[in-house]
Amino acid sequence: MIDDIGRLVGTESPSADLAAVARSAETVAGTAAPYLRTEPDLITLDGRTHLRWRLGSGPRRVLLLGHHDTVWPIGSLAGRPFTVEGGVLRGPGCFDMKAGLVMAFHAIAALGAEAVNGTTLLVTGDEELGSPSSRELIESEAAGCAVTLVLEASADGGALKTERKGVSLYEIRVDGRAAHAGLEPHRGVNAGVEAAHQILAVAALSDTDGGTTVTPTLLTAGTTTNTVPAHGRFSVDVRVRDAAEQARVDTALHGLRPVLDGATVEVTGGPNRPPLPRTASDALYRRARRLAEGLGLAPLTSAAVGGASDGNFTAGAGIPTLDGLGAVGGGAHAADEHVVVAELPRRTALLAALMSDLLAADPRTAHDSDAITTGGSTR
Template sequence: MPALNELLADIRALVECESPSADLAAVGRSAEVVARVGTARLGVAPERIALDGRAHLRWRLGAEPSRVLVLGHHDTVWPIGSLADHPCTVEDGVLRGPGCFDMKAGLVMAFHAVAGLDGVTLLVTGDEELGAPSSRELIEKEARAASAALVLEASADGGALKTERKGISLYEVGVVGRAAHAGLEPERGVNSTVELSHQVLAVSAIADPSAGTTVTPTAALAGTTTNTVPAAGSFAVDVRARTQREQDRVDRAIRALPPVLPGARIEVTGGPNRPPLEAAASAALYERVCRIAARLGMPEPGSAAVGGGSDGNITAGVGTPTLDGLGAVGGGAHAADEHVLVDELPGRTALLRALVEDLLADSTNPLLGSGATRP
């Protein structure tokens, strides 16, 4: 197992370099720290990939063609200055600090787990928390060339691996009406607030709780002054779906929304942001890691289906077998109590290394074909 003091020192180095996703300079500084720590552990420097001004890092390990993609991100949701109120500490077996659980501890685990292996690509992106706007095509390209993708996002409760993630779609539903004086001649207007209310109810009805599909209207805006029939309005919609079929069904339904008021018009923008990570994409890898855990005398990790998205949705979306949640055990992602359980770090890292070694060694396994790029 890796030395705990080395894991903790590396995690501290990453956590103490703040990296809010929207701050390009901060993400750039973080990339340099990640590159330094990774180079020290892997013995080779990464490629620095700049996309839309954002820093991503890629390590190609060994002389063999890469067959396993290990994926993580170094950006966080925490603004600059968060360390003042949430310093990086280790007390009573708990490591704390902004971004430690999501997911800088996972990056350090990856460095220690894949050091010295041949045939691995380690990709560290800098915009996951924004939905991977600049790195999406890069992730898709690497995933198509790999036979398995292992995502170092933090675990689910109790250390469970994330074997399902809902797909995410984001929309804005715009309502166009017609303005009129609310006191003198409201009948001459087409009230966008009333139309918006109809559409909010219609959108909500698209959800299917039995299938795990949520369709949630969120932020809304309509009107300009209190004495004017509003001419325009809009509301945002957050959609989470467990299957591609459900994500597609919701997309068709939202785009087909008819107006209710005569003269009103509906304009829909947005769409699917991340495809689902369906259970079928992770099943074989999950079974494999459970067998490895038993062989190592470790408890079998649990599995969990979660609503939040990650870059694992993207790798699964191009057809690459994907296992997510292989990172740190702890809790409080994005919250003031974000933390990592220190005692879990060495064993969890050893399990990850054993999984990668097992995948690389078994050329007969259907997960590991030639590694040829998918169409």
């Protein structure tokens, strides 16, 4: 497993570099070949390369979902090479989430071809960008399955991710009128000042007690130090626990109006990923806890997290979804990204057991205590 992870990490795959993502897809396919013993469908959408394995000829039952793109630019390996020291594996993208892909390959191989009949493994190449090209692919693959198991890395301490916030992304453009900042500033309409008014209004939409964060992020305005800014823009990152909050914030942002006479405000963007509510994962989490106990593993824990994944899409489509089944470690998107080596075989065994359990018995007719339910209906 370590060698396989090293091979994937060694093929850098920043999301925005289409050629790098295409090279990574070839590496993923080659690494998977000895374990899956079948070629994937290489699916290119808007120049981004995704991989899909439909294992066996039976009806689709279980969707394994992951991604092979990372946030790390080409050249990151030079400063943060792949290493394994003291039981800790390091390298850009190892935790988020190339180790999770390798775990899936080994879990499938351990179960054997007959046992995984009805499994789909989908590995996308643009998750870190918000899945602009792969969202429809993800939702269409999930629609034919009973459950989705997400190979994203675990939360702190190995906790499974049973709740994720929904994400909305916006850009707010402010236009004013340029003028000389020293000679006649009164003739200008200061887009920077207008942006400041709008930023305060946007930030006020947060609801800390309800778990809603509305965060202005990247900000630009103006052209030179002695010119009243004619244009400005800023980005907004929104995280919410439920769809009603997502709709509230969306309505408020698209309802922004200028404060200064002569200024204009234009809002683009909207919801990117729906929330992954606990109701979408509860039954699967109970199964996983029971199976972990049977394997003699440490008791599983769960966590609600602010970050989103492609599991938000499948949960939003009404498919029971369990996230965080990948590597145990930490430092996603950070210099200390790492994977705890000793947990790789344990978590792979859990993934295999969960797949086997779901594929062996029809989730639609399982015992009530183990039923896969969402939104009040049994799937």
